[in-house]
Amino acid sequence: MSVEVRQVNKTFGSYKALQDVSLKVNSGELVALLGPSGSGKTTLLRMIAGMEVPDRSQNSEEGKILFFNQDVAKWSVSQRQVGFVFQHYALFKHMSVFENIAFGLRVRPRGQRPSNAQIHDRVKQLLQLIQLEGFGDRFPMQLSGGQRQRVALARALAIEPKVLLLDEPFGALDAKVRQKLREWLRRLHEQMHTTTILVTHDQEEALEVADRVVVMNQAKIEQIGTPEEVFHRPASEFVIDFLGSVNVFSGRSSETLKGESKVYVRPHELQISRNSIDHTSISGQVQKIHRAGASAKVFVQTDNDQKVRVDVPMNQLQSLELGIGQQVFITPMQAHVFSPDYTI
Amino acid sequence: MSSTEGFSHESRDPKWVQFLLIGLTLGFVFLLLILPLGVIFWEAFRKGIKTYALALSDRNAQSAIALTLLATAISVPVNMFFGLAAAWATTKYSFRGKSLLISIIDLPFAISPVIAGLMLILLYGIHGWFGSTLQSFGLQVIFAVPGVVLATMFVTVPFVARELIPVMQEQGSEQEWAAVSLGASGWQTFVKVTLPNIRWALLYGVLLCSARAMGEFGAVSVVSSNIRGLTNTLPLQIDALYNDYNAPAAFALSSILASLSILTLIAKSWLEARIDYRSKDKEELL
Numbered sequence: 241m242s243v244e245v246r247q248v249n250k251t252f253g254s255y256k257a258l259q260d261v262s263l264k265v266n267s268g269e270l271v272a273l274l275g276p277s278g279s280g281k282t283t284l285l286r287m288i289a290g291m292e293v294p295d296r297s298q299n300s301e302e303g304k305i306l307f308f309n310q311d312v313a314k315w316s317v318s319q320r321q322v323g324f325v326f327q328h329y330a331l332f333k334h335m336s337v338f339e340n341i342a343f344g345l346r347v348r349p350r351g352q353r354p355s356n357a358q359i360h361d362r363v364k365q366l367l368q369l370i371q372l373e374g375f376g377d378r379f380p381m382q383l384s385g386g387q388r389q390r391v392a393l394a395r396a397l398a399i400e401p402k403v404l405l406l407d408e409p410f411g412a413l414d415a416k417v418r419q420k421l422r423e424w425l426r427r428l429h430e431q432m433h434t435t436t437i438l439v440t441h442d443q444e445e446a447l448e449v450a451d452r453v454v455v456m457n458q459a460k461i462e463q464i465g466t467p468e469e470v471f472h473r474p475a476s477e478f479v480i481d482f483l484g485s486v487n488v489f490s491g492r493s494s495e496t497l498k499g500e501s502k503v504y505v506r507p508h509e510l511q512i513s514r515n516s517i518d519h520t521s522i523s524g525q526v527q528k529i530h531r532a533g534a535s536a537k538v539f540v541q542t543d544n545d546q547k548v549r550v551d552v553p554m555n556q557l558q559s560l561e562l563g564i565g566q567q568v569f570i571t572p573m574q575a576h577v578f579s580p581d582y583t584i
Numbered sequence: 585m586s587s588t589e590g591f592s593h594e595s596r597d598p599k600w601v602q603f604l605l606i607g608l609t610l611g612f613v614f615l616l617l618i619l620p621l622g623v624i625f626w627e628a629f630r631k632g633i634k635t636y637a638l639a640l641s642d643r644n645a646q647s648a649i650a651l652t653l654l655a656t657a658i659s660v661p662v663n664m665f666f667g668l669a670a671a672w673a674t675t676k677y678s679f680r681g682k683s684l685l686i687s688i689i690d691l692p693f694a695i696s697p698v699i700a701g702l703m704l705i706l707l708y709g710i711h712g713w714f715g716s717t718l719q720s721f722g723l724q725v726i727f728a729v730p731g732v733v734l735a736t737m738f739v740t741v742p743f744v745a746r747e748l749i750p751v752m753q754e755q756g757s758e759q760e761w762a763a764v765s766l767g768a769s770g771w772q773t774f775v776k777v778t779l780p781n782i783r784w785a786l787l788y789g790v791l792l793c794s795a796r797a798m799g800e801f802g803a804v805s806v807v808s809s810n811i812r813g814l815t816n817t818l819p820l821q822i823d824a825l826y827n828d829y830n831a832p833a834a835f836a837l838s839s840i841l842a843s844l845s846i847l848t849l850i851a852k853s854w855l856e857a858r859i860d861y862r863s864k865d866k867e868e869l870l
Contacts, residue, residue, distance in 0.1 A: 289765060291761055316764075317761070317764045317765050318764050318765065318766075318767045318768065318769070321767070322765060323765070324761065324762065324765040326758050326761075326762065328758065330758035330759050330761070330762040331759075331762075332759060332762075332763075332776075332777055332780075333759075333781065334780040334781065343763070343766055343768070343776075344766035344767055344768075347763075347766065347767055347768040347769070347772045347776070348767060392762075395762075395766065396765075396766070398766075399766055399767060
């Protein structure tokens with residue numbers, strides 16, 4: 241089912257949480273809302289779930305939320321049939337894993353409630369799906385963080401939601417578990433094709449899992465695009481800065497550009513060499529080398545006193561025979577230029 | 585030394601310091617708490633079981649016990665309901681003056697019970713603000729049973745709310761949101777999710793509230809005017825008997841009141857052990 245948000249505003253007191261935000265999520269798509277804390281991404285998610293109400297507006301076309309082209313503004317949270325997964329799981333502590341997953345089925349009105357046997361089968365299926373068969377009798381306290389989050393997901397899936405909303409689902413887990421669950425979530429999505437919106441502040445997570453990424457900053461959407469698009473063709477300084485580390489050269493130091501414009505170059509887009517390659521090469525001195533990782537991080541202090549990070553593949557690092565204090569030249573192979581009036 | 589205790593001074597402090605501190609505490613508790621309580625039971629039964637039974641079978645005594653139980657039976661459920669509502673309102677909603685409201689709930693803790701009684705007289709007494717209106721309906725509040733119940737309710741207002749608010753604040757409302765998003769109605773959410781999460785705190789608050797309701801003297805004394813057999817609660821009746829130099833009867837009734845308090849205390853420690861066990865459980869596994 242498609243989800244659409246049309247020109248939504250939200251203020252809390254004098255604080256603007258969302259400013260003129262529009263977004264369309266296609267049926268079966270997995271979209272990530274990516275941004276720093278306070279960017280409004282969680283507010284947007286909660287609004288889609290019905291936990292927050294958009295500010296009222298004079299224009300009747302503004303401030304709308306549509307599920308499959310149907311205005312759901314007046315629908316309560318339970319009517320919207322969304323599966324919501326919280327960062328801190330929000331499992332019912334006093335219920336077993338089985339009862340947690342069965343909750344959504346058990347609270348249905350008598351006429352629509354499945355029989356006990358049906359509930360049992362459905363929960364069994366879901367336990368299998370989240371690879372926690374045999375954990376039905378455990379209590380949430382007895383599970384690890386990753387297991388708890390899978391139970392929370394199964395609980396949300398039990399009601400066969402039209403939309404799955406995940407609020408920083410892996411935010412409270414350690415890196416290794418997060419990586420695993422991320423891959424698992426992507427596989428799960430490919431099986432089920434439930435329209436999914438995921439909120440995260442982890443750019444790697446967003447780029448790896450989502451079909452499309454919505455980058456948010458200060459209550460606004462900065463860019464919407466596929467992971468390739470937002471990474472390789474960032475629409476704003478904020479986007480390139482937020483999606484991974486980047487070196488910033490001011491217009492003056494690069495000489496090729498006029499005015500106030502800034503040049504952004506990612507560490508892997510810089511080439512390091514003993515000799516100058518062309519007129520864009522900048523000379524400098526090696527300050528530090530971090531060798532842990534797939535490629536080495538070389539920190540260079542340029543002659544005009546700028547600190548630059550260059551990512552150098554390990555084999556290249558060896559052939560260059562770099563050492564601390566070494567004079568080198570760095571040359572951008574690719575650059576993103578942003579100036580106040582135009583973007584490339 | 586058990587490993588769960590973490591830092592313990594046991595090994596560092598000299599033995600005599602330990603003995604001194606333990607001895608002091610025990611002596612203090614014995615002199616000020618256990619001895620007086622023991623004296624009550626000793627005095628109550630000193631003149632024999634017959635005198636004791638006679639004191640209890642007195643019509644006024646029984647009426648006092650009944651009134652105490654009535655006031656408790658009304659004020660505890662009312663305050664339980666109010667406490668739940670207040671805790672829910674202050675933790676799940678945000679509104680202007682919320683912190684002020686939380687402070688006001690504590691008012692009965694800060695105000696002397698005597699003043700509380702006087703306030704009730706000023707409001708509901710015959711010459712009070714609502715006195716004449718109430719009288720035209722044939723209702724007498726002050727110097728009557730309703731006044732006693734009102735005074736008891738006033739002094740016990742904070743107990744349940746005070747226990748629930750921190751617990752509910754800590755839990756936030758994510759579990760409730762989760763329940764609602766899964767299709768639960770408001771009532772289902774309350775019964776199946778909220779209530780089980782706060783049940784121990786609620787019970788604890790109710791117990792404290794009951795103990796206070798049964799033992800209240802000051803506020804009730806002002807509004808009841810000590811009509812024996814009519815508006816005297818247990819504490820008031822005990823006071824009256826004692827002033828009549830009827831010590832055996834006073835002590836007999838005291839033993840009843842003290843027994844009720846001890847029962848509450850036992851229930852309270854049992855609950856505390858449970859709550860403690862549960863929170864320890866949580867820490868270990870998180």
